[in-house]
Amino acid sequence: MTSVTSDDTGVGAASWERAAREFAAWRAGDPAGLDRLVRLLTPMLWHLVRAYGLDREAAEDVVQSTWLALVRNVDSVRDPQAVLRWTTTTARREAWRTAKAGRREDVAEPQTLDAALPPVGGPDATVLAEGTARTLWRHVAELPERCRRLLRVIAFEDRPDYASLSTELGIAVGSIGPTRGRCLDKLRGLLAADPEWSDRRD
Protein backbone atom coordinates (compact mmCIF):
# COMPACT_ATOMS: atom_id res chain seq x y z
CA MET A 1 0.00 0.00 0.00
CA THR A 2 2.15 2.86 -1.23
CA SER A 3 -0.50 5.54 -0.83
CA VAL A 4 -0.47 5.28 2.95
CA THR A 5 2.62 6.45 4.75
CA SER A 6 3.41 6.98 8.38
CA ASP A 7 1.87 10.11 9.75
CA ASP A 8 2.80 12.95 12.04
CA THR A 9 0.74 12.05 15.03
CA GLY A 10 0.66 8.30 15.01
CA VAL A 11 -3.12 8.14 14.63
CA GLY A 12 -3.78 9.14 11.03
CA ALA A 13 -2.61 6.09 9.13
CA ALA A 14 -4.60 3.68 11.25
CA SER A 15 -7.74 5.80 10.83
CA TRP A 16 -7.19 5.89 7.10
CA GLU A 17 -7.14 2.10 6.86
CA ARG A 18 -10.08 1.57 9.19
CA ALA A 19 -12.15 4.23 7.45
CA ALA A 20 -11.56 2.51 4.11
CA ARG A 21 -12.54 -0.84 5.60
CA GLU A 22 -15.77 0.41 7.22
CA PHE A 23 -16.75 2.34 4.12
CA ALA A 24 -16.23 -0.74 1.96
CA ALA A 25 -18.28 -2.85 4.39
CA TRP A 26 -21.11 -0.32 4.31
CA ARG A 27 -21.06 -0.15 0.51
CA ALA A 28 -21.12 -3.93 0.39
CA GLY A 29 -24.42 -3.89 2.30
CA ASP A 30 -23.49 -3.84 5.99
CA PRO A 31 -25.33 -0.86 7.55
CA ALA A 32 -23.19 -1.13 10.71
CA GLY A 33 -20.20 -0.14 8.59
CA LEU A 34 -21.62 3.38 8.28
CA ASP A 35 -22.25 3.43 12.01
CA ARG A 36 -18.62 2.55 12.73
CA LEU A 37 -17.34 4.98 10.12
CA VAL A 38 -19.29 7.87 11.67
CA ARG A 39 -18.07 7.00 15.16
CA LEU A 40 -14.50 6.68 13.93
CA LEU A 41 -14.22 9.95 12.04
CA THR A 42 -16.59 12.33 13.84
CA PRO A 43 -14.05 13.29 16.55
CA MET A 44 -11.45 14.10 13.89
CA LEU A 45 -13.97 16.15 11.89
CA TRP A 46 -14.93 18.03 15.04
CA HIS A 47 -11.37 19.22 15.63
CA LEU A 48 -10.81 20.12 11.98
CA VAL A 49 -13.98 22.18 11.90
CA ARG A 50 -13.23 23.87 15.21
CA ALA A 51 -9.84 24.88 13.78
CA TYR A 52 -11.72 27.38 11.63
CA GLY A 53 -13.00 29.22 14.66
CA LEU A 54 -16.64 28.13 14.56
CA ASP A 55 -18.47 28.00 17.85
CA ARG A 56 -19.66 24.63 19.09
CA GLU A 57 -23.18 24.82 17.63
CA ALA A 58 -21.98 25.90 14.21
CA ALA A 59 -19.28 23.21 14.30
CA GLU A 60 -21.90 20.55 15.03
CA ASP A 61 -23.96 21.74 12.07
CA VAL A 62 -20.95 21.46 9.78
CA VAL A 63 -20.18 17.93 10.98
CA GLN A 64 -23.83 16.93 10.43
CA SER A 65 -23.93 18.34 6.93
CA THR A 66 -20.61 16.72 6.04
CA TRP A 67 -21.99 13.26 6.79
CA LEU A 68 -25.21 14.03 5.01
CA ALA A 69 -23.18 15.10 1.98
CA LEU A 70 -21.24 11.83 2.05
CA VAL A 71 -24.37 9.70 2.12
CA ARG A 72 -26.02 11.78 -0.58
CA ASN A 73 -22.96 11.71 -2.82
CA VAL A 74 -21.68 8.30 -1.99
CA ASP A 75 -21.21 7.39 -5.64
CA SER A 76 -18.62 10.12 -6.01
CA VAL A 77 -16.33 8.22 -3.64
CA ARG A 78 -15.15 5.54 -6.03
CA ASP A 79 -12.30 4.21 -3.95
CA PRO A 80 -12.77 3.33 -0.26
CA GLN A 81 -9.21 4.59 0.33
CA ALA A 82 -10.49 8.08 -0.57
CA VAL A 83 -13.23 8.29 2.04
CA LEU A 84 -11.13 9.90 4.76
CA ARG A 85 -9.77 12.53 2.39
CA TRP A 86 -13.28 13.16 1.03
CA THR A 87 -14.90 13.74 4.41
CA THR A 88 -12.08 15.82 5.93
CA THR A 89 -11.81 18.03 2.85
CA THR A 90 -15.58 18.49 2.69
CA ALA A 91 -15.73 19.36 6.40
CA ARG A 92 -12.87 21.85 6.21
CA ARG A 93 -14.30 23.56 3.13
CA GLU A 94 -17.72 23.88 4.71
CA ALA A 95 -16.21 25.15 7.97
CA TRP A 96 -14.19 27.71 6.06
CA ARG A 97 -17.25 28.86 4.07
CA THR A 98 -19.34 29.09 7.21
CA ALA A 99 -16.66 31.06 9.06
CA LYS A 100 -16.21 33.38 6.08
CA ALA A 101 -19.95 34.04 6.04
CA GLY A 102 -19.39 35.41 9.53
CA ARG A 103 -21.41 32.91 11.40
CA ARG A 104 -20.52 33.21 15.09
CA GLU A 105 -16.81 33.10 14.78
CA ASP A 106 -14.02 32.33 17.15
CA VAL A 107 -15.29 31.21 20.47
CA ALA A 108 -12.18 29.05 20.69
CA GLU A 109 -9.99 32.04 21.32
CA PRO A 110 -7.54 32.36 24.17
CA GLN A 111 -9.48 34.92 26.14
CA THR A 112 -12.79 33.09 25.92
CA LEU A 113 -11.70 29.47 25.97
CA ASP A 114 -11.08 29.28 29.68
CA ALA A 115 -14.55 30.57 30.52
CA ALA A 116 -16.26 28.34 27.98
CA LEU A 117 -14.49 25.15 28.93
CA PRO A 118 -16.21 22.38 30.79
CA PRO A 119 -14.15 20.70 33.50
CA VAL A 120 -11.88 18.14 31.91
CA GLY A 121 -10.39 14.86 32.95
CA GLY A 122 -11.66 11.80 31.15
CA PRO A 123 -10.51 8.27 31.84
CA ASP A 124 -8.54 8.26 28.58
CA ALA A 125 -4.88 7.95 29.52
CA THR A 126 -3.69 9.43 26.22
CA VAL A 127 -5.27 12.77 26.98
CA LEU A 128 -2.92 15.24 28.58
CA ALA A 129 -3.45 16.14 32.19
CA GLU A 130 -5.49 19.30 32.41
CA GLY A 131 -2.65 21.37 33.85
CA THR A 132 -0.28 20.30 31.09
CA ALA A 133 -2.90 20.98 28.44
CA ARG A 134 -3.48 24.47 29.78
CA THR A 135 0.23 25.23 29.90
CA LEU A 136 0.53 24.16 26.28
CA TRP A 137 -2.55 26.13 25.33
CA ARG A 138 -1.04 29.31 26.84
CA HIS A 139 1.81 29.02 24.36
CA VAL A 140 -0.28 27.94 21.37
CA ALA A 141 -2.41 31.01 22.05
CA GLU A 142 0.67 33.20 21.54
CA LEU A 143 1.07 31.97 17.96
CA PRO A 144 -0.45 33.88 15.05
CA GLU A 145 -3.96 32.72 14.15
CA ARG A 146 -2.69 31.17 10.91
CA CYS A 147 -0.27 29.00 12.90
CA ARG A 148 -2.91 27.95 15.39
CA ARG A 149 -5.25 26.81 12.63
CA LEU A 150 -2.59 25.07 10.60
CA LEU A 151 -1.23 23.22 13.63
CA ARG A 152 -4.67 22.11 14.72
CA VAL A 153 -5.48 20.79 11.26
CA ILE A 154 -2.24 18.87 10.85
CA ALA A 155 -2.39 17.56 14.41
CA PHE A 156 -5.62 15.78 13.45
CA GLU A 157 -5.40 15.14 9.74
CA ASP A 158 -2.63 13.09 8.29
CA ARG A 159 -1.40 14.68 5.07
CA PRO A 160 -4.25 17.14 4.43
CA ASP A 161 -4.95 18.22 0.89
CA TYR A 162 -2.63 21.21 0.46
CA ALA A 163 -4.63 22.73 -2.39
CA SER A 164 -7.74 23.19 -0.27
CA LEU A 165 -5.72 24.17 2.80
CA SER A 166 -4.07 26.84 0.71
CA THR A 167 -7.40 28.48 -0.14
CA GLU A 168 -8.77 28.12 3.36
CA LEU A 169 -5.76 29.48 5.21
CA GLY A 170 -4.71 32.03 2.61
CA ILE A 171 -1.25 30.46 2.26
CA ALA A 172 0.27 29.59 -1.14
CA VAL A 173 0.53 25.83 -1.63
CA GLY A 174 4.32 26.02 -1.75
CA SER A 175 4.41 27.95 1.52
CA ILE A 176 2.40 25.51 3.61
CA GLY A 177 5.39 23.27 4.32
CA PRO A 178 7.69 26.14 5.35
CA THR A 179 4.90 27.83 7.33
CA ARG A 180 4.26 24.62 9.17
CA GLY A 181 7.97 24.37 9.97
CA ARG A 182 8.11 27.95 11.24
CA CYS A 183 4.99 27.50 13.37
CA LEU A 184 6.38 24.35 14.95
CA ASP A 185 9.76 26.02 15.54
CA LYS A 186 8.10 28.94 17.22
CA LEU A 187 6.02 26.72 19.47
CA ARG A 188 9.02 24.60 20.36
CA GLY A 189 10.92 27.77 21.27
CA LEU A 190 8.14 28.98 23.53
CA LEU A 191 7.92 25.61 25.23
CA ALA A 192 11.68 25.30 25.68
CA ALA A 193 11.75 28.69 27.41
CA ASP A 194 9.03 27.72 29.86
CA PRO A 195 10.39 25.98 32.97
CA GLU A 196 6.87 24.89 33.87
CA TRP A 197 6.68 22.94 30.61
CA SER A 198 10.09 21.26 30.86
CA ASP A 199 9.34 20.28 34.46
CA ARG A 200 6.21 18.53 33.35
CA ARG A 201 7.82 16.77 30.45
CA ASP A 202 10.99 15.60 32.16
Next chain:
Amino acid sequence: MTDDQMVLRAVHDMWESLDPVPVDLADRVLFTLQLEDLEFELMRLQEALAPMGARGAETASTVTFSAESLTVMVTVSDSGPHHRRIDGWIAPGGALRVELRTPRGVHETHADADGRFAFAEVPSGLVQIMIHPTNGATVPLHRPVVTPPVQL
Protein backbone atom coordinates in the same frame (compact mmCIF):
# COMPACT_ATOMS: atom_id res chain seq x y z
CA MET B 1 9.12 10.08 16.92
CA THR B 2 10.81 13.21 15.71
CA ASP B 3 10.65 16.43 17.62
CA ASP B 4 7.93 17.74 15.30
CA GLN B 5 5.84 14.64 15.82
CA MET B 6 6.10 14.98 19.57
CA VAL B 7 4.96 18.59 19.49
CA LEU B 8 2.08 17.74 17.16
CA ARG B 9 1.11 14.81 19.35
CA ALA B 10 1.01 17.14 22.35
CA VAL B 11 -1.09 19.68 20.39
CA HIS B 12 -3.43 16.86 19.37
CA ASP B 13 -3.86 15.70 22.97
CA MET B 14 -4.27 19.27 24.18
CA TRP B 15 -7.22 19.86 21.89
CA GLU B 16 -8.80 16.54 22.80
CA SER B 17 -8.51 17.53 26.42
CA LEU B 18 -9.57 21.19 26.21
CA ASP B 19 -12.16 21.06 23.42
CA PRO B 20 -13.61 17.56 23.43
CA VAL B 21 -16.07 16.46 20.77
CA PRO B 22 -19.62 16.47 22.20
CA VAL B 23 -20.13 12.94 23.50
CA ASP B 24 -23.33 12.30 21.56
CA LEU B 25 -22.43 14.04 18.29
CA ALA B 26 -21.93 10.76 16.41
CA ASP B 27 -25.28 9.48 17.77
CA ARG B 28 -27.00 12.59 16.54
CA VAL B 29 -25.37 12.32 13.11
CA LEU B 30 -26.52 8.71 12.83
CA PHE B 31 -30.03 9.66 13.93
CA THR B 32 -30.27 12.02 10.96
CA LEU B 33 -28.75 9.50 8.56
CA GLN B 34 -31.46 7.00 9.50
CA LEU B 35 -34.03 9.12 7.69
CA GLU B 36 -35.19 7.12 4.73
CA ASP B 37 -35.57 9.99 2.34
CA LEU B 38 -32.53 12.24 2.41
CA GLU B 39 -34.16 14.83 0.16
CA PHE B 40 -34.51 17.55 2.78
CA GLU B 41 -32.89 20.75 3.92
CA LEU B 42 -30.98 20.50 7.19
CA MET B 43 -31.81 23.48 9.38
CA ARG B 44 -29.15 25.31 11.31
CA LEU B 45 -29.21 25.97 14.98
CA GLN B 46 -29.44 29.72 15.09
CA GLU B 47 -29.76 30.59 18.70
CA ALA B 48 -30.03 28.70 21.96
CA LEU B 49 -31.24 30.77 24.89
CA ALA B 50 -30.48 27.99 27.32
CA PRO B 51 -28.47 24.96 26.38
CA MET B 52 -30.57 22.01 25.34
CA GLY B 53 -29.57 18.89 27.14
CA ALA B 54 -28.51 20.78 30.24
CA ARG B 55 -30.75 18.95 32.61
CA GLY B 56 -31.55 19.74 36.16
CA ALA B 57 -32.96 23.21 36.17
CA GLU B 58 -36.66 23.15 35.57
CA THR B 59 -36.60 26.21 33.40
CA ALA B 60 -37.70 25.99 29.81
CA SER B 61 -35.12 26.36 27.10
CA THR B 62 -35.74 27.97 23.75
CA VAL B 63 -33.92 27.17 20.55
CA THR B 64 -34.28 28.70 17.11
CA PHE B 65 -33.52 26.78 13.93
CA SER B 66 -33.36 28.35 10.51
CA ALA B 67 -33.77 27.10 6.98
CA GLU B 68 -33.70 29.13 3.78
CA SER B 69 -37.41 29.75 3.73
CA LEU B 70 -38.48 29.56 7.36
CA THR B 71 -37.40 29.56 10.95
CA VAL B 72 -38.82 27.57 13.81
CA MET B 73 -38.57 28.55 17.45
CA VAL B 74 -38.89 25.65 19.86
CA THR B 75 -39.47 25.88 23.58
CA VAL B 76 -38.96 22.78 25.69
CA SER B 77 -40.36 22.50 29.18
CA ASP B 78 -40.80 19.73 31.71
CA SER B 79 -43.96 17.69 31.61
CA GLY B 80 -43.55 15.13 34.34
CA PRO B 81 -40.37 13.39 35.45
CA HIS B 82 -39.60 11.59 32.19
CA HIS B 83 -41.38 13.70 29.65
CA ARG B 84 -40.98 17.06 28.02
CA ARG B 85 -43.40 19.39 26.34
CA ILE B 86 -42.48 21.02 23.07
CA ASP B 87 -44.05 24.26 21.90
CA GLY B 88 -43.08 25.37 18.43
CA TRP B 89 -43.62 28.44 16.33
CA ILE B 90 -42.93 28.44 12.61
CA ALA B 91 -42.34 31.76 10.87
CA PRO B 92 -43.68 32.75 8.47
CA GLY B 93 -46.79 31.16 9.94
CA GLY B 94 -48.69 28.52 8.03
CA ALA B 95 -50.63 25.32 8.58
CA LEU B 96 -47.71 23.02 7.84
CA ARG B 97 -47.48 19.34 8.73
CA VAL B 98 -44.97 18.78 11.52
CA GLU B 99 -43.35 15.50 12.51
CA LEU B 100 -41.40 14.81 15.65
CA ARG B 101 -38.94 11.93 15.33
CA THR B 102 -37.92 10.08 18.47
CA PRO B 103 -35.99 6.82 18.78
CA ARG B 104 -39.31 5.16 19.62
CA GLY B 105 -41.40 6.50 16.80
CA VAL B 106 -42.82 9.49 15.03
CA HIS B 107 -45.41 11.91 16.38
CA GLU B 108 -47.32 14.06 13.95
CA THR B 109 -49.34 17.26 14.14
CA HIS B 110 -50.29 20.29 12.09
CA ALA B 111 -49.31 23.84 12.90
CA ASP B 112 -52.18 26.33 13.06
CA ALA B 113 -52.50 29.21 10.62
CA ASP B 114 -50.09 31.27 12.75
CA GLY B 115 -47.51 28.51 12.64
CA ARG B 116 -47.92 27.35 16.23
CA PHE B 117 -47.75 23.69 17.18
CA ALA B 118 -47.16 21.58 20.27
CA PHE B 119 -46.25 18.07 21.36
CA ALA B 120 -47.49 17.62 24.91
CA GLU B 121 -45.65 14.51 26.10
CA VAL B 122 -42.31 13.72 24.56
CA PRO B 123 -40.05 11.13 26.20
CA SER B 124 -36.57 12.44 27.00
CA GLY B 125 -33.88 11.47 24.54
CA LEU B 126 -33.03 12.44 20.99
CA VAL B 127 -35.68 14.26 18.99
CA GLN B 128 -35.75 15.85 15.59
CA ILE B 129 -38.44 18.03 14.05
CA MET B 130 -39.38 17.69 10.42
CA ILE B 131 -41.61 20.23 8.66
CA HIS B 132 -43.22 19.04 5.46
CA PRO B 133 -44.52 20.78 2.33
CA THR B 134 -48.28 20.81 2.89
CA ASN B 135 -51.16 21.26 0.50
CA GLY B 136 -53.17 24.37 1.26
CA ALA B 137 -50.53 25.90 3.55
CA THR B 138 -49.70 29.51 2.83
CA VAL B 139 -46.00 28.77 3.14
CA PRO B 140 -44.65 27.10 0.02
CA LEU B 141 -41.95 24.55 0.80
CA HIS B 142 -40.17 22.68 -1.97
CA ARG B 143 -38.84 19.95 0.26
CA PRO B 144 -39.06 19.03 3.94
CA VAL B 145 -36.87 20.93 6.39
CA VAL B 146 -35.33 19.02 9.28
CA THR B 147 -33.72 20.25 12.47
CA PRO B 148 -30.51 18.67 13.69
CA PRO B 149 -31.37 16.17 16.45
CA VAL B 150 -31.23 17.52 19.98
CA GLN B 151 -31.27 15.81 23.37
CA LEU B 152 -34.34 16.50 25.46
